[in-house]
Amino acid sequence: MSGKPKLHYFNGRGRMESIRWLLAAAGVEFEECFLETKDDLIKLQKDGSLLFQQVPMVEIDGMKMAQSRAIGNYIAAKYNLYGKDLKERALIDMYVEAIIDLNELLMTHPFQPADKKEQHFATIVDKATNRYFPVYEKSFKARISNIPTIKKFLQPGSQRKPPLQEKDVPKLMKIFH
């Protein structure tokens, strides 16, 4: 055992990317085990590794953690990235929950039926532009991207994943549906 956290997910962003960002921000190296087929998921489900039969799953500190928010909260608290007091933590939680809301919209877009795609895309653009992005203003982005560990994660060759492509959808449908 290397002692590094081990991330179980498909080779894409989805609900694991914020966990990758958190570990990168904390300067923690991690290993990844990518699900390539439905059988890979079934194997984890059958061997009892997945508390709710779902990924993301992260092996860390002797635990097999499920639920992406719980995983994120644990890593943030462990590496002192979860605020200095209750109020700062509340603020972090609000920013995180809003990003999760937006991410759910983005993640589900490639899976929308053809006749709903255009409307769904319009909703994403509207919410991103008018509801979420104004809060995460440019100065916030500049500040975060200049944290040395994040700067490194943003360089080519890191474990950061590219946005999901339409070509990846059939493979994911085979694994998760």
Ligand code: GSN
């Ligand atoms: O945030 C979480 O980890 C959970 N509330 C949701 C996890 C989830 O929906 N996992 C799907 C894969 S899609 N994205 O992350 C999953 O493992 N589906 C397989 C199944 O049998 O439910």
